[in-house]
Amino acid sequence: MVDITIQGGFPRSVLISVGLMLAGTIALAGITHATNAEHVTMPPTAAVATVDLSFKDLPDGGITIKDAATGRLVSNVAPQSGHFIRGIMRALVLGHRRAGQPDGMPFRLTRWADGRLTIADPSTRESFELEAFGSTNEQVFAAFLEAPRKT
Template sequence: MSVHHDHDEPVPKVPLAMIGGIAVLSLLLAASASFGLVARDAVPEASRAAAGTQEVASRALFFHDAPDGGVLISDAATGARVAKVEPGTGGFIRSTMRGLVLVRQRSGIGAETPFELTEWSDGGLTLSDPATGERRELVGFGDDNRAAFAVLLEGETA
């Protein structure tokens, strides 16, 4: 029994053209936002400034590993402990901080500069690193994850 393979089959042109069109459209849209041809409403700083959004609360925080595997969070201004994330809990806080600390390590920056947690009048919550310029908009991760950081804006909790 012999199997015949016909390598002269035509390539379906319509699906190939559609895929190419989508790729070109994606590149054009990205470029138009980069060059300022399209408003950057998806960029929180730009949309907040345009809407006149104000800072409601802000707190400088240090995050340190505890000997037991937890994470100690302290107020940078007073040194008071704000919270402790117990070992095996606080996955969102741990993963968010791990990402920010990794950027610091790659840049050769230590832990001397605190992170800045800011709540905005539009309900937004931003965690920023003044040392690297990195920012994380926490609202986009859902109410529970936003709440994990929002409690850190309150007074001494632990």
């Protein structure tokens, strides 16, 4: 009978295998990034509703959301609430700043003919398919399309 107890740590073959797997993963990621490989996206469809929204942080920690075209109020987000909205906005603003775009530009919320809802930064073309975050989170943004505009 063969004694398979390990003395002195992991078997060398396991460490080499893990190292090769990590190196391969990093190499594939680098090749994909360097060659600008196509991203998988949904086929294009017609927009049925669109609004450009501007988001402004308030001193108390709240957020004001306005229709960028008219300046009318769409919604107010109270301090310590709207965590999904804040997360999406942070991600879009980060990409916006990395691209060297000026702050304060509006983001475009679009309902597509196939029912999808996206929010995008028109200046960087970065966008989020909101249904990917669940229907409850998608509805938060859907309400902005349907909200009456207040003065």
